[in-house]
Amino acid sequence: MQINSRREMLRRCGAGFGSIGLCSASIASQAIAGSSNQAMIAGDGLHHPARAKRVIFLFMNGAPSHVDTFDPKPALKKHEGESPAEDIAGKNRAAGLMPSPFKFAPHGESGVVMSELFPQLSRHADELCVVRSMHTDVPNHEPGLLLMQSGHQQPTRPSMGSWLSYGLGTENENLPAFVALSPGLPVVGPQLWSSAFLPGQHQGVEVDTNQTEVDQLIANVRHPSMNRQQQQRQLQLLRQLNAEHLAARPGEASLETHIRAMELAFQMQREASEAFDLKQESTQTRASYGDTEFGRSCLLARRLVERGVRVIQVFYVKGNQKQPWDTHTNNNASHEKLCADSDRGTAALLQDLKSRGMLEDTLVIWGGEFGRTPYAQVDKKKNTTKQGRDHHHTGFSMLMAGGGTRGGLTYGATDEFGMHAVENRVHVHDLHATVLHLMGIDHKRLTFRFSGRDYRLTDVHGRVVNDLLA
Numbered sequence: 001m002q003i004n005s006r007r008e009m010l011r012r013c014g015a016g017f018g019s020i021g022l023c024s025a026s027i028a029s030q031a032i033a034g035s036s037n038q039a040m041i042a043g044d045g046l047h048h049p050a051r052a053k054r055v056i057f058l059f060m061n062g063a064p065s066h067v068d069t070f071d072p073k074p075a076l077k078k079h080e081g082e083s084p085a086e087d088i089a090g091k092n093r094a095a096g097l098m099p100s101p102f103k104f105a106p107h108g109e110s111g112v113v114m115s116e117l118f119p120q121l122s123r124h125a126d127e128l129c130v131v132r133s134m135h136t137d138v139p140n141h142e143p144g145l146l147l148m149q150s151g152h153q154q155p156t157r158p159s160m161g162s163w164l165s166y167g168l169g170t171e172n173e174n175l176p177a178f179v180a181l182s183p184g185l186p187v188v189g190p191q192l193w194s195s196a197f198l199p200g201q202h203q204g205v206e207v208d209t210n211q212t213e214v215d216q217l218i219a220n221v222r223h224p225s226m227n228r229q230q231q232q233r234q235l236q237l238l239r240q241l242n243a244e245h246l247a248a249r250p251g252e253a254s255l256e257t258h259i260r261a262m263e264l265a266f267q268m269q270r271e272a273s274e275a276f277d278l279k280q281e282s283t284q285t286r287a288s289y290g291d292t293e294f295g296r297s298c299l300l301a302r303r304l305v306e307r308g309v310r311v312i313q314v315f316y317v318k319g320n321q322k323q324p325w326d327t328h329t330n331n332n333a334s335h336e337k338l339c340a341d342s343d344r345g346t347a348a349l350l351q352d353l354k355s356r357g358m359l360e361d362t363l364v365i366w367g368g369e370f371g372r373t374p375y376a377q378v379d380k381k382k383n384t385t386k387q388g389r390d391h392h393h394t395g396f397s398m399l400m401a402g403g404g405t406r407g408g409l410t411y412g413a414t415d416e417f418g419m420h421a422v423e424n425r426v427h428v429h430d431l432h433a434t435v436l437h438l439m440g441i442d443h444k445r446l447t448f449r450f451s452g453r454d455y456r457l458t459d460v461h462g463r464v465v466n467d468l469l470a
Contacts, residue, residue: 050440051404062325110408133412172308363403371396
């Protein structure tokens with residue numbers, strides 16, 4: 001019987017989802033070139049040589065305060081309690097300008113200035129690329145989260161991890177290309193790792209890091225009664241039945257996705273048991289990350305990228321607190337606790353990657369959906385003893401490290417109060433374009449035709465910020 005394509009050969013050989021890396025490579029030229037521009041692709045399905053092979057996005061749900069972390073503003077102390085030039089009287093329970101109580105100092109040979117809230121991360125100052133001029137479109141969590149994760153304020157768009165999975169595939173046939181680590185669902189939920197209209201195998205696999213045992217981390221990873229040989233026979237029968245059904249309905253994406261999902265689940269039983277078992281790490285390594293949800297997630301992220309997972313999304317969620325960094329009240333005390341946890345896990349991850357020779361081609365991103373106001377926010381009773389900070393989208397900070405970025409760089413600036421990005425402004429679309437560029441992809445050419453038009457992660461926007469590249 002004649003075989004006309006690689007995908008047909010893989011399906012008939014029963015490789016299915018286990019061959020997702022090869023399958024993705026076979027469609028990479030169409031995925032990256034786009035349906036309207038069948039341009040030639042540089043070797044290995046890339047537009048240009050990649051600087052990064054994998055991405056870990058440490059996402060601080062709720063939005064950290066830039067003026068308390070990476071963007072010192074002495075003018076806030078000088079004008080404490082005053083209203084800035086623009087009128088904030090109509091803002092949500094806004095009070096006057098509020099200085100940060102935390103000290104800032106330069107670190108490393110590069111002199112990157114950071115808050116005292118990050119004593120461990122400051123030791124990696126020369127690996128950090130601090131972008132102080134981020135801005136986004138809206139100061140509300142749901143659209144802000146969606147824009148940061150998928151490039152669009154509305155749902156039903158593919159997440160960045162799904163786009164990278166679609167364009168590049170995975171390096172491990174027994175693990176998914178894209179994993180979302182979160183101790184409980186964040187605000188918006190699964191849409192943040194959705195594949196939307198992209199083929200379903202590029203959906204992020206959610207892992208509940210509230211749990212510590214492998215069987216609890218990934219629901220139903222083991223069959224309750226069948227052994228591996230029995231499952232293999234069952235899977236072969238299902239594959240035959242599904243192949244007959246699919247043959248009468250060629251190109252039915254949902255059925256093909258279902259077949260691949262079952263096969264990946266079968267392959268993961270062996271691989272995931274090892275990859276997700278933190279007990280295989282030394283006591284010293286586990287202690288360096290800290291025994292918190294975020295610390296364990298960072299350690300899991302390192303273990304997964306080490307085994308070929310392409311994209312890891314780590315969401316900072318704590319129990320019922322879906323937005324821990326959303327400090328409308330008691331901003332200072334809250335940031336002390338949150339930064340201590342984040343500082344430890346982030347620094348341990350960077351050190352671990354560096355010691356294993358992986359930081360050079362692993363891109364680590366740290367940040368939230370926007371920043372927080374330089375002025376105070378009081379409660380409904382106008383209590384000033386536990387002042388917070390409101391949402392702020394016109395100027396905030398994010399970090400990048402490794403993966404071809406310029407270490408020891410502080411890029412861009414906000415105005416004297418930290419209100420607006422005014423120098424070398426970087427939009428979320430620019431961040432996405434730069435991440436794709438580091439992964440070897442031209443963001444304008446990674447497209448997917450759906451509902452009569454070509455879609456991409458950056459929509460019709462975005463530019464690569466070359467100044468951030470090493």
